[in-house]
Amino acid sequence: MTTMSHETHEIVGSRRWGVGRVSRIVVMLVVAGLFVLPILGFIAMAFRSQEGIEAGGDGFLGLGGMSWENVVYSWGQLMGFGPGGGGVFLRWIMNSLIVAVVGGVLALIAALPAGYALARLRFGSRRFWLFATLLAMVMPNTVLVIPLFLEVNAIGAVGQLWPVAVIMGFFPFGVYLSYIHFMTTMPPELVEAARIDGLGEVAIFFQVALPIAKQVVALIAFFSFVANWTNFFLPLALLTSNQDNKTISIGIQELIGASPLFNATVAAGLDVKLYMPQLALATVISMIPLLVVFLGAQRFLIRGQTVGAVKG
């Protein structure tokens, strides 16, 4: 048996340096280069200056033109953007943090018990809600943006942050993650035993299920935060009318619109000049919160992606 599986692995992994193995590794490295080099060049862009770009000669991917002074200058430009002396950039980051965190917390509050109920409780409409959740999960969320705008408009709350946060709290993928989690980690016998001990259904969730849900809490928090942070169409429809309440994703759109690269007339009327280094810096800064939550949730992620793929 042992020799057999050993042989198999040799064939499966093809350890010999044959043509097949070399070409496989070359292809994978080339694709990796195509994916990483643009990002590297883009991050370098945040450390460069418009003068350096125009002069050329910043070297490979512009890495030679990087300096901290450039960042300080670009930061000053970014901070100067906005009415009344600027500062609106930080405001946008703050707004994004508010809606992404509140939306994420709401998603957790809603998804954890709902996923548990769908996984471990028997009730008549269980299948219906399960399929409604799956359907809502696989449908692209921008489809609902116009109807959501009409709804929020009807109650006169366009331009305010709270409807955006509440809508972001609806996160069917989180319910699915929670459902799969309890399905795979919490045997029905455990629920049954708790019932025999005299615990009510709600108490079982809080005292038995929730303490073993750490992993899925991290997954839901991560995925919903990322989805909320990068959401573009929803804030565009609901918050564009109120510049102070924009999120960073549509804020960056405004920065692009104010760049002399794309709109000379608008840019001419501004005190600050937003060229590619400034736009790249704004984008890189806007990615930092994502990096932070990624590092925080990292060890749960690979498993989560697979679970999210549909399977337990």
Next chain:
Amino acid sequence: MTTATTQAERPRTAERSRAAAPAAKRRAAKRRAPHRVERRGAFILMAPYLLLFIVAAAIPIGYAFWISLQKAPTLVNPQTGFGGIESFVTVVTDYRFFGTFVNIFTVMIIWLPIMILGIVAMALLIHASPGRFGGAMRFVYYIPGALAGIANFVLWVYLLNPSQSPIAFLWQDLGMTTLKEVVTTENLPLILTAMLFFQGLGTWIVIVNGGLNGIPDEIFEAAALDGANAWQLAWRVKLPLIRPWIGYAALMNLAYGFQLFLEPYLLRQISSGSIDSEWAPTQLGYAFAFTNRNFPAAAAMSIILLVITLAIGIVIVFRSGLFGESEEKAR
């Protein structure tokens, strides 16, 4: 009831044996269940989610449907009221309506095959590279996926602009010296393909790779015993086994295509309007709502898109054979 038939149809050995289990036993188990207490508990636990479901999905859909049946107020006749399918007619007969779908299909004809080929090829290559190298590569491919939305867009502005792009030589070889010459309606399908491929590939590799990892090793060992080499193993054994995941990826990306908004919307902005402002169906809906202030038409447009993506979603959930599995475990 429909779900029961779908599950029975699915060609899965484990399920087939389960379907053969006497149904009577299951029914007996149901009767024993302390139903009422469980049902009450279930609805208490589901309450926050159901509330959000109603507020963020059910009401907007119902309300949009109702609005779409209203008459649009005009300057001449500001009176609104029940208009029947009037706004659907307005939308469908709009001179841009048909074109937006043609645009989306043009992109998808190029993008979907490349995307699916890329996903399958890279997932198979990673699966053929066990150990640290494969893991590292999977992580590297995943990085651009983190740059979702506007960040990916700004990155592509950097790549597309001949005045400072690291691939400026390419644009110059093609005779393009300004961003406006690169971002044109003719080039849009290719640009969108590149953007979406770059952003989406890594996530899908991880998903399909997860599917491959779920296949028991014995199958590969048996194939190897039969003398299959790595290439035959990938082509004849792994590929047929991950077909459900490939179908899932294709359908999810198809549904995604119908709701493209950010990329064409912003590409227009940076190309000083060389692309139509209503290039994609979602943009047309947006224009009805925010440019024309014709809410019934905007609602009708979103209902049309909703029906299309709902149909794709139903196929994914009921036919891909991926979601029933966990449902089986519930019993």
